[in-house]
Amino acid sequence: MLEGHGDDIYRYDDLVKMNFSSNIYQHADLTALKEFLKEHFDLIANYPEPQPRSLERLIALKEGISPEAVLVTNGATEAIYMIAAHFKNSASVIPQPTFNEYADACRQFNHIISYENNDEMTELPRDRVYWICNPNNPSGNVLMKGFMDYVVRRSPRYAFVVDQSYEGYTKEPLLQAREMIDVPNLLMLHSLSKTYGVPGLRLGYITGHPNTVQLLRQHRHPWAMNALSIEAGKFLLKKGQPAVSNLEEYLEETQRFRSNLREVEGVRVFETKTNYMLCELESVASADLKYHLIHEHGMLIRDCSNFYGLSNHFFRVSTQLPEENDALVAAIRDYLEA
Numbered sequence: 001m002l003e004g005h006g007d008d009i010y011r012y013d014d015l016v017k018m019n020f021s022s023n024i025y026q027h028a029d030l031t032a033l034k035e036f037l038k039e040h041f042d043l044i045a046n047y048p049e050p051q052p053r054s055l056e057r058l059i060a061l062k063e064g065i066s067p068e069a070v071l072v073t074n075g076a077t078e079a080i081y082m083i084a085a086h087f088k089n090s091a092s093v094i095p096q097p098t099f100n101e102y103a104d105a106c107r108q109f110n111h112i113i114s115y116e117n118n119d120e121m122t123e124l125p126r127d128r129v130y131w132i133c134n135p136n137n138p139s140g141n142v143l144m145k146g147f148m149d150y151v152v153r154r155s156p157r158y159a160f161v162v163d164q165s166y167e168g169y170t171k172e173p174l175l176q177a178r179e180m181i182d183v184p185n186l187l188m189l190h191s192l193s194k195t196y197g198v199p200g201l202r203l204g205y206i207t208g209h210p211n212t213v214q215l216l217r218q219h220r221h222p223w224a225m226n227a228l229s230i231e232a233g234k235f236l237l238k239k240g241q242p243a244v245s246n247l248e249e250y251l252e253e254t255q256r257f258r259s260n261l262r263e264v265e266g267v268r269v270f271e272t273k274t275n276y277m278l279c280e281l282e283s284v285a286s287a288d289l290k291y292h293l294i295h296e297h298g299m300l301i302r303d304c305s306n307f308y309g310l311s312n313h314f315f316r317v318s319t320q321l322p323e324e325n326d327a328l329v330a331a332i333r334d335y336l337e338a
Contacts, residue, residue: 007199009300017298018324020317023137023166023276025250027321028197028243036235037228048227051217055230058237059205064178068210071217072233074224075202076165076191077101082219083129083161083187083206084109090159092129097138097307099163102131115308129159134174135166138304138316140272145173152186160186165204168195168242169275171251177207184209187216196236197243201229203236250275250319257325261317264329266336276318278304281336286315289335297331 007022019026052072060067073079084092084105091112094102106113111129135142152160167174167190180186192203202225206213244250254275261279262269268280281289286303293299304314319325 007300012294012300015294015298016300018320018327019300020320020324020328021300021302022199023169023274023316023318024194024197024199025169025243025275025318025320026197029241029245030198033196033198033232033235033240037232040228040231043227043231046227048223048225048230050222051220052225052230052233055225055233055237056205058234062237063176063207065181065207066210069177069181069207069213071206071208071213071220072225073204073206073220074229075193075199076163076189076204078202078220078224079189079204079206080161080163081105081108082216084111085219086216087111087129087159090127090129092131094131096309097304098131098133099137100307102133102161102163103308106131126157127159129161131161131163133163133165135164135170135172135274137166138276138278138302138307138310138314139270140274140276140278142170142172142174142273145175148175149180152180152183156185158185161189162186163189165189165191165194166274166276169244169247170273171247172273181207181209184212187212192233192236195242196240198232198236201232203229203233244275253322253325254319256322257317257319257329260326260329261332264333264336267332276316279315279317280311281313281315283313284336285312287312289315289332292335293328293331297327299328299331301328 009016009019055072056070057067060070080101088109092106093114096115103113164174177188187206187208190205193199193201258269258277261267266282270278286305290301290303293301302316304310304316305312
């Protein structure tokens with residue numbers, strides 16, 4: 001596992017007052033979920049389901065698919081490692097920059113890895129696994145739904161892993177599980193943790209053709225999900241509200257935030273279709289900016305220097321409250337001017 005993910009707030013005790021480093025909205029109203037878990041805390045006295053089938057049935061109902069086409073995982077990251085294990089010794093294509101865990105998992109299971117989307121892929125074996133993060137992390141780019149559907153269906157020899165963990169943070173049309181369930185060479189990753197703003201509960205799931213999902217089940221161990229996480233997942237599906245209550249308004253704030261950042265001299269801000277954006281500093285190292293913001297302002301950003309293909313001048317931020325976004329812009333401007 002790579003050290004240096006976003007949301008490394010655990011490193012800084014109580015220094016962080018504003019967290020821009022996670023791609024998840026930090027101000028979700030979790031009051032109802034907290035009260036529910038308090039009332040069900042006695043669940044920790046007994047073993048949970050060895051396989052969280054009750055949660056899988058609820059997800060299947062939400063997605064409009066068979067429960068056999070759903071596999072709940074301990075966050076999307078467990079799903080990535082399970083899939084890498086299933087395709088052990090394969091060739092994997094991972095366009096960059098993107099989430100580092102794809103490559104880490106593939107290396108652990110002896111994959112041949114291509115990091116580029118060019119002619120070097122012709123040197124790989126004919127059987128390949130394509131890992132596609134959509135919306136992509138850290139760039140915020142989104143590939144068109146029609147294009148994704150076309151590529152997957154016209155390439156039955158290849159396996160595709162499409163990670164849609166941030167599907168709750170974009171208005172762009174994305175693949176729907178119910179529309180793709182007949183495609184045996186596609187596995188889709190989803191994240192209840194991100195959609196509902198509860199990453200500490202580690203709630204992810206895979207959707208795919210039932211036969212493919214059944215093969216994946218062989219790679220998981222029993223009791224991978226604890227009892228409180230299972231019950232929390234069921235509560236969120238029945239009664240929960242997404243972390244972002246008004247996505248259109250939130251994404252409008254993202255564009256305002258991005259415009260203000262672009263006005264800071266010495267900062268390049270890339271386009272985004274989500275709530276997070278990739279930024280590049282002209283002359284300052286992102287690690288230095290991160291250190292300054294933490295210790296002088298209590299603000300945490302994501303240093304992106306450990307993403308493959310990115311230099312030590314890149315960082316990523318996500319949209320929070322308007323006043324917090326404005327405070328971050330001002331802090332970055334003051335630091336660069338000084």
